[in-house]
Amino acid sequence: MIEVDGLSKIYGSTTAISNVSFNVEQGEILGFLGPNGAGKTTTMRILAGYLPATSGTVRIAGYDVHENSLLVRQRIGYLPETPPLYPEMTVEGFLYFVTRIKGVPAGDRTTKVRAAIERCNLEDKRNVIIRKLSKGYRQRVGIAQAIVHDPPAIILDEPTVGLDPRQIIDVRNLIKSLAGTHTIILSTHILPEVSMTCNRVAIINRGKVVATNTPENLMTQLTGGSGYELEIAGEPALAKQVLQNLAGVSLVESMPSGMHGHTPIADNRGYLRVISQPGSEPGHEIVMALVRAGFGLYEMRRVSATLEDVFLQLTTEERNLPSEVEDEAKEGEAA
Structure with a gap:
């Protein structure tokens, strides 16, 4: 539905994006x-x-954005970071205006406006002047104008920025309800937004796409970050020596504060993080090794790589993860 290939944009001597490529399948977020x-x-x-x-191509619903701009615009709904609203108009009047400029046939406008108002839970605000609405409701109106002509593709740029937690949940649920019948690309820097709303993720850093995959696959690719957090009785440095040579253990490191980042409960307790090797589950061996060496074990907690771990590694290091296509190719070679 949305195909982006080798997209670059250069302003003078500044490269905003470079060779950006990704696809969004029909009905996907x-x-x-x-x-x-x-x-x-x-x-x-x-x-x-x-x-x-500056270079590259974008095709939406089969049409090139540069060569068939008007045809593409008829087939997309776009919500920029600041919703494009006319504050002196009522909600319903504004949406009727949008249907006219979007080329919706006159006989379909009432049905389209009513459907957009219902989907965005704006029934009790339809006759309210937009400038009198809260930010959360204005954001809903912004989404309503993006979907009022029932486009196959929807582009949302930071749709929950500046909203309170309740409003974020409402907008998130609205976006999820659009999946299946619409293809959606949602830009954000808010991690929960992605993990709770999106089927797949494309991570961009310094103008380049560094990973494209499902959240689950991205986290699987960082299984080296999975392991255990331990609260022990004894000297952490000695416990590290006991654990670091165990099979299935790739790294043992001290935690300066208590587990979960909390203040240590007692001075005689030590805190360790044990990173396991991909595919390994050395939990039993860790417990047995500590007991044999005379250490007390107050708590042992499994930790896994999260989308936050993926994001931080990819945006603070010069690192790319394999794409889905590369993953599938490797699986084929292994078979």
Whole structure:
């Protein structure tokens, strides 16, 4: 549905994005994740036809964004970071206006506006002037204008920025309800947004896509970060010597504070993190080794790589993870 191939945008001597490529399948929600300034908004604007690319191509619903801009715009709904609203209009009046400029046939406008109002839970606000709405409701109106003409593809740029927790949950549920009947690309730097809403993730850093996969697969690729946190009675340095040569253990490190980042409960307790090797579960061996060496074990907690771990590693290190296509190729070679 959305095909991005080799997309670059250069402003003078500054490269905003470089060779960005990814696909979004029909009915899917793709999270376009990256830190502030990584190139998310630039990419979203190019996809929406708002900015021309320096090089590369974008095809949406089979049409090239550069060559068939008007046809593409008829087939997308776009919500920029600041919703494009007319504050002096009522919610319903504004949505009727949007249907006209989007080319919705006159006989279909009432049905389309009613459906958008219902999907965005704006029934009790339909006759309210937009400037009198809260930020959360204005965001809903922004989404309503993006879907009122029932486009096959929806582009949302930071749709929950500045909202309170209740409003974030409402908007998140609304976006999830659109999946299946619409193809959605959602740009954000908020990790829970991606893990709770999106089927797949594309992570961009410094203008380049460094990973594209499902959240689960991305976390699996970092299984070296899985392991255990231990609270022991005894000297952590001695316990490290006992554990670091165990089979299945790749790293043992001291934790300066208590487990979960809390203040240590007692001075005579030590805290360790044991990182296991991919595919290994050395929990039993860790317990037995500590007991044999005379250490007390107050708590042992399994920890796993999270999407936050993936994000931090990919955006603080010069590192790329294999794409889904590369993963499938490796699986084929192994078979």
